[in-house]
Amino acid sequence: MQKQIVDILKEYNLKATPQRVTILSAIHKRGHANIDEIYKDAKEKHSTISLATVYKNVTSLVAIDLLKEVALNNFKSKYEINKKPHSHIICKKCGSVEDIELSESIKKSASKVVQGRDFLAEDIELNIYGVCQSCKLS
Numbered sequence: 001m002q003k004q005i006v007d008i009l010k011e012y013n014l015k016a017t018p019q020r021v022t023i024l025s026a027i028h029k030r031g032h033a034n035i036d037e038i039y040k041d042a043k044e045k046h047s048t049i050s051l052a053t054v055y056k057n058v059t060s061l062v063a064i065d066l067l068k069e070v071a072l073n074n075f076k077s078k079y080e081i082n083k084k085p086h087s088h089i090i091c092k093k094c095g096s097v098e099d100i101e102l103s104e105s106i107k108k109s110a111s112k113v114v115q116g117r118d119f120l121a122e123d124i125e126l127n128i129y130g131v132c133q134s135c136k137l138s
């Protein structure tokens with residue numbers, strides 16, 4: 001995993017600083033993580049790391065598209081390592097985020113929405129909101 005993180009940084013011509021590696025490892029491990037979660041994991045490895053440092057690093061990694069922000073309505077944004085376009089199911093109660101892939105037929109129907117406009121649809125990402133399994137049980 002560490003090697004993979006170093007490779008990703010190399011791809012973006014970034015030095016594998018301990019902060020970056022720690023932050024990306026935390027996000028990689030969780031799939032989607034908010035600043036507090038990243039900070040909590042980072043702090044376990046580097047007790048001196050500050051929330052401001054985590055925030056600064058995450059912001060700059062978003063700016064170069066290495067990280068992608070998943071904006072959540074009632075919760076702090078989560079971040080994920082950028083990969084091919086995909087959709088999310090999002091729990092409105094706990095803010096959990098899970099990746100899903102849309103079938104080609106769903107994508108086809110969705111792209112019909114822009115038919116008749118002077119617009120070329122390339123990627124389709126959906127957020128589906130609801131209640132996750134563990135929130136449903138509690």
Ligand SMILES: [Zn+2]
Nearest residue numbers: 091094132135
């Ligand atoms: Zn939930």
Ligand SMILES: [Zn+2]
Nearest residue numbers: 080088098099
């Ligand atoms: Zn995702």
